[in-house]
Amino acid sequence: MPDASPAILLVLAVYALTSLLRIVLRVRSGGAYGPSLLPTSIIVLTYVSTCVYLDLFRNKQVRRIAQTIVYSTLFLSILTIIPIAVVRYRIENVYRLQTPRGIMFTEPGRGQAFADAIQFIEHETVPGAPIAVLPEGSSLTFFTNRCNPLREEIIIPGFLNREGEKRLIECFKHSTRFVFIANRPNREFGVYRAGPSDGLMSWIEQNFEPVATFGANHDSSLQYGARPFFIRAYRKTH
DSSP states (O other), rough: OTTHHHHHHHHHHHHHHHHHHHHTTTTTOOOHHHHHHHHHHHHHHHHHHIIIIIGGGGGGHHHHHHHHHHHHHHHHHHHHHHHHIIIIIIIOOOOOEEEETEEEOOOHHHHHHHHHHHHHHHHSOOTTOEEEEBBBOOHHHHTTTTTTSSOSOOTTSSOOOOHHHHHHHHHHHHHHHEEEEEEEOOOTTTTOOOOSSSSHHHHHHHEEEEEEESSSSSOOTTTOOOSSOOOOEEEOOO
16 A cells, blocks of 8 residues: 555544544444444554554664564464454354345354344234334344334433433334344443343333243343343333
């Protein structure tokens, strides 16, 4: 990239630095958004270390030493990443979830929960019907060709204020027959509890009834935050 356009470099740098602010804010960069956040930062850091940094050295011998250090560091980083990628994508994420709208590889427990939930949704609703998935579940609505009745895609505890939760409840009252809640702590957003906020969860339990629990463990008494991943379906009672 020595001859890269300054405009392109500026856009990449701004995006990368903004993404890296998550570290300062103590928010993880993993999860579903990792592929969107990390590559740009890697590109910028690689460019700075192999081009900008090395150009600071005019002495050829010093430059050669610096170049060796930089390339060795990059090589060791790649060697470190390879085992992590192998474990995650060849040992852990081995469940192949195949749907008419796409394929997803994930962990067996998570994949089983999604497969069961998809089967339930296709049996109980029609294509295009609104279903709400909390705290996040756009993949579930996409794979089943259902729509999200909510304005927000992700609703983690603390994200909505009181007015926002009231608007959400009104939406549930008028356009949502089923609500699905995933037992998934949103650690990449700094939230270590599963499920919606206490107020919203209380309202859902008063107006919806649990009808099924999907996953390796179908125990209806499983609590949010428990070890196994599951998705619980709630149906409006009136």
